[in-house]
Amino acid sequence: MFDPKIVAFCCEQSGIPAAEMCKSLKLEVYANLEIVPVPCAGRMETIFLLKALERGADGVLIFACHEENCQYLRGNVRAKSRLLYARNMLETIGLEKGRLEICNLATNSGVKFIEVLNDMVEQLRKMGPNPCPSSEVVKECVNDKSRSKTN
Amino acid sequence: MIKAVQKPIDEILSYLDTYSKILLSGCGACVTVCHSGGEKEVALLASSLKMARNKMGKNLDIMEITPARQCEPEFALELAGMVEGVDAILSLSCGVGVQTLARNFNNAMIFPGVNTVFMGETVTHGAWEERCQACGNCILERTGGVCPIARCAKQLLNGPCGGSSKGKCEIKEDTDCAWQLIYDRLKSLGQLQKLQEIIPAKNWGTESRDKGPRKIVREDLKI
Numbered sequence: 001m002f003d004p005k006i007v008a009f010c011c012e013q014s015g016i017p018a019a020e021m022c023k024s025l026k027l028e029v030y031a032n033l034e035i036v037p038v039p040c041a042g043r044m045e046t047i048f049l050l051k052a053l054e055r056g057a058d059g060v061l062i063f064a065c066h067e068e069n070c071q072y073l074r075g076n077v078r079a080k081s082r083l084l085y086a087r088n089m090l091e092t093i094g095l096e097k098g099r100l101e102i103c104n105l106a107t108n109s110g111v112k113f114i115e116v117l118n119d120m121v122e123q124l125r126k127m128g129p130n131p132c133p134s135s136e137v138v139k140e141c142v143n144d145k146s147r148s149k150t151n
Numbered sequence: 152m153i154k155a156v157q158k159p160i161d162e163i164l165s166y167l168d169t170y171s172k173i174l175l176s177g178c179g180a181c182v183t184v185c186h187s188g189g190e191k192e193v194a195l196l197a198s199s200l201k202m203a204r205n206k207m208g209k210n211l212d213i214m215e216i217t218p219a220r221q222c223e224p225e226f227a228l229e230l231a232g233m234v235e236g237v238d239a240i241l242s243l244s245c246g247v248g249v250q251t252l253a254r255n256f257n258n259a260m261i262f263p264g265v266n267t268v269f270m271g272e273t274v275t276h277g278a279w280e281e282r283c284q285a286c287g288n289c290i291l292e293r294t295g296g297v298c299p300i301a302r303c304a305k306q307l308l309n310g311p312c313g314g315s316s317k318g319k320c321e322i323k324e325d326t327d328c329a330w331q332l333i334y335d336r337l338k339s340l341g342q343l344q345k346l347q348e349i350i351p352a353k354n355w356g357t358e359s360r361d362k363g364p365r366k367i368v369r370e371d372l373k374i
Binding site for chain 1: 161
């Protein structure tokens with residue numbers, strides 16, 4: 001079965017504590033996940049989303065604080081605007097906009113973190129692998145596979 | 152400042168169809184302010200183009216640069232070291248910057264990545280409106296600082312027309328009537344008498360580009 005690579009940009013005020021709560025609740029977290037902590041979801045630049053896809057991610061998630069609950073006032077709203085802009089860019093190059101998602105949660109939302117992540121995995125399985133990673137990334141993957149075979 | 156919008160990515164991809172290595176150049180001036188061709192937009196477009204081309208199975212190598220002002224030869228020449236070895240240049244500068252590159256790099260194919268739209272003002276974050284048409288003979292002193300050439304749909308010099316209704320223009324509900332703005336402004340300045348002066352028709356033939364491309368020469372500044 002296809003296990004999509006997911007990059008999750010997590011706000012340190014909500015996404016990161018929620019991810020840590022998964023561990024304390026001993027919930028099984030999807031394995032092919034790379035968590036990138038950000039001080040606030042508003043730190044997200046549109047280019048981060050595109051670069052993640054360009055460099056081989058199948059999907060990107062932003063875990064941000066609930067709206068009206070951002071420590072820096074509007075960081076979560078800005079992150080959402082940037083995600084919507086990036087989604088439009090994906091559509092113009094023929095990629096599914098569902099490869100980029102945002103989830104608003106609280107520090108104690110460990111279960112929600114897992115649920116959203118698993119929903120994303122299912123969504124990406126239906127879409128299939130990202131057809132756009134750069135050829136260098138593809139070469140790296142091929143080399144890694146051949147190395148692991150020889151080992 | 153000059154305002155521009157990025158061209159549709161399909162159009163840009165069609166320009167680059169036969170090329171495999173390009174230089175993508177932004178501009179650190181006007182198009183940075185209107186978020187259509189600055190350093191960030193260069194990075195976003197480069198990433199999008201690479202992904203689109205990878206999806207087609209045709210790799211595209213992109214070098215990125217954003218000189219401070221692409222319309223000034225001194226800054227445009229910063230590209231010189233990178234132009235060698237690329238198949239083409241894609242410029243996110245306004246039409247002026249594109250032509251500066253064309254003038255300075257004779258052997259390079261150059262494509263525009265934005266449509267230059269107007270000279271305008273940032274009215275709020277993310278919104279820009281046209282304010283000047285470079286008519287060549289400014290009359291803002293007579294109209295309270297509101298330009299009827301750029302902001303009146305009919306470019307009336309002695310307005311308003313019958314299409315002005317409740318302060319809006321008949322062409323669009325969200326477009327202010329320039330002559331309403333002029334009236335309100337002169338009223339607040341206590342200078343409504345200025346509206347009684349007839350503004351003569353502009354001499355488009357000598358002031359504007361009816362005589363061809365305009366030119367400014369300052370002998371004292373020449374080296």
